[in-house]
Amino acid sequence: xxxxxxxxxxxxxxxxxxxxxxxxxxxxxxxxxxxxxxxxxxxxxxxxxxxxxxxxxxxxxxxxxxxxxxxxxxxxxxxxxxxxxxxxxxxxxxxxxxxxxxxxxxxxxxxxxxxxxxxxxxxxxxxxxxxxxxxxxxxxxxxxxxxxxxxxxxxxxxxxxxxxxxxxxxxxxxxx
Amino acid sequence: xxxxxxxxxxxxxxxxxxxxxxxxxxxxxxxxxxxxxxxxxxxxxxxxxxxxxxxxxxxxxxxxxxxxxxxxxxxxxxxxxxxxxxxxxxxxxxxxxxxxxxxxxxxxxxxxxxxxxxxxxxxxxxxxxxxxxxxxxxxxxxxxxxxxxxxxxxxxxxxxxxxxxxxxxxxxxxxxxxxxxxxxxxxxxxxxxxxxxxxxxxxxxxxxxxxxxxxxxxxxxxxxxxxxxxxxxxxxxxxxxxxxxxxxxxxxxxxxxxxxxxxxxxxxxxxxxxxxxxxxxxxxxxxxxxxxxxxxxxxxxxxxxxxxxxxxxxxxxxxxxxxxxxxxxxxxxxxxxxxxxxxxxxxxxxxxxxxxxxxxxxxxxxxxxxxxxxxxxxxxxxxxxxxxxxxxxxxxxxxxxxxxxxxxxxxxxxxxxxxxxxxxxxxxxxx
Amino acid sequence: xxxxxxxxxxxxxxxxxxxxxxxxxxxxxxxxxxxxxxxxxxxxxxxxxxxxxxxxxxxxxxxxxxxxxxxxxxxxxxxxxxxxxxxxxxxxxxxxxxxxxxxxxxxxxxxxxxxxxxxxxxxxxxxxxxxxxxxxxxxxxxxxxxxxxxxxxxxxxxxxxxxxxxxxxxxxxxxxxxxxxxxxxxxxxxxxxxxxxxxxxxxxxxxxxxxxxxxxxxxxxxxxxxxxxxxxxxx
Numbered sequence: 001x002x003x004x005x006x007x008x009x010x011x012x013x014x015x016x017x018x019x020x021x022x023x024x025x026x027x028x029x030x031x032x033x034x035x036x037x038x039x040x041x042x043x044x045x046x047x048x049x050x051x052x053x054x055x056x057x058x059x060x061x062x063x064x065x066x067x068x069x070x071x072x073x074x075x076x077x078x079x080x081x082x083x084x085x086x087x088x089x090x091x092x093x094x095x096x097x098x099x100x101x102x103x104x105x106x107x108x109x110x111x112x113x114x115x116x117x118x119x120x121x122x123x124x125x126x127x128x129x130x131x132x133x134x135x136x137x138x139x140x141x142x143x144x145x146x147x148x149x150x151x152x153x154x155x156x157x158x159x160x161x162x163x164x165x166x167x168x169x170x171x172x173x174x175x176x
Numbered sequence: 177x178x179x180x181x182x183x184x185x186x187x188x189x190x191x192x193x194x195x196x197x198x199x200x201x202x203x204x205x206x207x208x209x210x211x212x213x214x215x216x217x218x219x220x221x222x223x224x225x226x227x228x229x230x231x232x233x234x235x236x237x238x239x240x241x242x243x244x245x246x247x248x249x250x251x252x253x254x255x256x257x258x259x260x261x262x263x264x265x266x267x268x269x270x271x272x273x274x275x276x277x278x279x280x281x282x283x284x285x286x287x288x289x290x291x292x293x294x295x296x297x298x299x300x301x302x303x304x305x306x307x308x309x310x311x312x313x314x315x316x317x318x319x320x321x322x323x324x325x326x327x328x329x330x331x332x333x334x335x336x337x338x339x340x341x342x343x344x345x346x347x348x349x350x351x352x353x354x355x356x357x358x359x360x361x362x363x364x365x366x367x368x369x370x371x372x373x374x375x376x377x378x379x380x381x382x383x384x385x386x387x388x389x390x391x392x393x394x395x396x397x398x399x400x401x402x403x404x405x406x407x408x409x410x411x412x413x414x415x416x417x418x419x420x421x422x423x424x425x426x427x428x429x430x431x432x433x434x435x436x437x438x439x440x441x442x443x444x445x446x447x448x449x450x451x452x453x454x455x456x457x458x459x460x461x462x463x464x465x466x467x468x469x470x471x472x473x474x475x476x477x478x479x480x481x482x483x484x485x486x487x488x489x490x491x492x493x494x495x496x497x498x499x500x501x502x503x504x505x506x507x508x509x510x511x512x513x514x515x516x517x518x519x520x521x522x523x524x525x526x527x528x529x530x531x532x533x534x535x536x537x538x539x540x541x542x543x544x545x546x547x548x549x550x551x552x553x554x555x556x557x558x559x560x561x562x563x564x565x566x567x568x569x570x571x572x573x574x575x576x577x578x579x580x581x582x583x584x585x586x587x588x589x590x591x592x593x594x595x596x597x598x599x600x601x602x603x604x605x606x607x
Numbered sequence: 608x609x610x611x612x613x614x615x616x617x618x619x620x621x622x623x624x625x626x627x628x629x630x631x632x633x634x635x636x637x638x639x640x641x642x643x644x645x646x647x648x649x650x651x652x653x654x655x656x657x658x659x660x661x662x663x664x665x666x667x668x669x670x671x672x673x674x675x676x677x678x679x680x681x682x683x684x685x686x687x688x689x690x691x692x693x694x695x696x697x698x699x700x701x702x703x704x705x706x707x708x709x710x711x712x713x714x715x716x717x718x719x720x721x722x723x724x725x726x727x728x729x730x731x732x733x734x735x736x737x738x739x740x741x742x743x744x745x746x747x748x749x750x751x752x753x754x755x756x757x758x759x760x761x762x763x764x765x766x767x768x769x770x771x772x773x774x775x776x777x778x779x780x781x782x783x784x785x786x787x788x789x790x791x792x793x794x795x796x797x798x799x800x801x802x803x804x805x806x807x808x809x810x811x812x813x814x815x816x817x818x819x820x821x822x823x824x825x826x827x828x829x830x831x832x833x834x835x836x837x838x839x840x841x842x
Contacts (some may be wrong), residue, residue, distance in 0.1 A: 061569030115431025158758025263759035348692035
């Protein structure tokens, strides 16, 4: 992993190339993370992939997380790997929730990393994060006509309560 | 969907890859087409879309494939997943950290120790815990046994798909021996909940080392038996040689890791590149293929079984004495005999069992090398006793994107073979 | 007419009481003496000779030559594959021919968690099976949702299809599944295992729902059911 000063240099160079891309850095537990403005995510990923000194050419994983109640609410993590130097860097796009019916939007990186295809579909399926430019954005693991974004933190867990005998009077009709 | 352009009915081998055999059949033009072209007739243009699965004997689990066929040649392939989606990741947000361990085990249900290791490793990193040496060796032994188990199940079921039914019985005979070993050390055959945050649950019992050594002594000869059945078998060679070749660069673009990538010639293995636990102290080799066809994938996995046996032997020899779980009572349960003597231990036990330990806020990603590729676990902690987010980067999920490239312009019978050699586990894909 | 009478008989009719056994013994004695005739003779023939009815033979054939439908969904599927393996060997019970097609299968081993996307598929496959068919729900997840009480898993396959045998475990050992399979065989033979309340003579310990929770529509049936249960307990 690039060490903390190295990470700061990367952040500096990214901000030099395009102002406002990196809004923060985070170096803990031996791992480097760049917190990025979601509007500039493609620039950051392309820079990390193509710059001769960086060459993080392998996207190991794309994870989405819901940080409710912290703002911005969603984080889309891109785990980048440089196989030659065995170095990893994580890029987190801090995405805000527009609220209401509108879905948070992010540019799709399928052109840069074809492996993101299924993984972006998964982020869409579970969090409702819409990826602009994704060739085939539809649900991947939930049924196609499912309503709701299951892994958001405000989505209920579901399932059924276990009904004990003492609860039967308050749970009428359970035998039907 | 994919960025490669497939020209239908082209006369060159797909993708321009060199095929391993000199008399390899040309995939891309069926004999019918070739005759038609020779006789100057019109080419067949009609595509038939069939649905394979989700209930199908040869899809390894409940995978649904929409296959568009022209004659017997696959022209398009769409996998549809989610038929065993269990909502494990969401369920984990509701459980204390140690209760998450049985949940994440059940994702990729054949290599269950690896999921435990990915999760426990991530939480240990968040807690900045150093697990004792004996625990590391015990973990490595169980992980490598699980790797052999996973490859045995793969070999048995793949050979079954290709028609070699007796391989199934031989492989499951060995698998039962491994499960006996698991039962001896952990109490359960599958889904053992053996790895805990901080080490392992319990030390191995007396007799385990002896049984394990006997297993390691016998296993290489068993692997020789499997190879004797399949490696030079003409039918197996005809079915796997030159089939399903995807170039190394394309595999890297698709994010494929594990035996698939190694069979294509890229020597990438996280046990060597980024060793965790005590893999750095052990001496083993990584099998790497050349062409990346089905036969190479088979050879890589069989050789990996042999290397795993060597790793287990070395780990057994080199295993130090000592504690099997970290001493920090705030994280690991105190031993039971202390509960009757020490008030502090009782309080720690109570706190751990009812609420669980708290993890300071942070997030981390822990990648390990599972039998299918890079298995990574992202854990986001928010300071409470329950994780805020657990997400797995599952190797089968990402490797499945390579299936389309492997199968296009090949026969539908080769699709079965490609799917078998891909080794997808739907529990990991669907989580 | 004959066939109806044959079907009306239970395949294995054991005498229920000592009196009934005594009556049978007396009838047999009279038969040997040549004194039995008319309705008594017919009844005796039904009980002793026609007790080996066609139904019983068919059931014996069905139980010992069952074709399981491979329905491996998740982890339990691996243990289900293990019962085909040589150590646990379901072939000794006649059921190693696992048919992938539901049209050719006799019983369904539902092994693994049933997700909401898979439930209609399972139901359709169950409907495609031909009568007679049985279902073994293997494992905790298909019996009751298992450890996954969430939005994605159906909490028990018997929410949408009839299940004959539930095998608990996560995953159940192959021996446990074989025990469940043997239980199914006994059920098919017409000799179902008695529930634990009968085995332990614990009739009357049922925890019935309280009367207040039952709406008017169901109260007569419920009271009738209670009467029957009470009568059975007293008998």
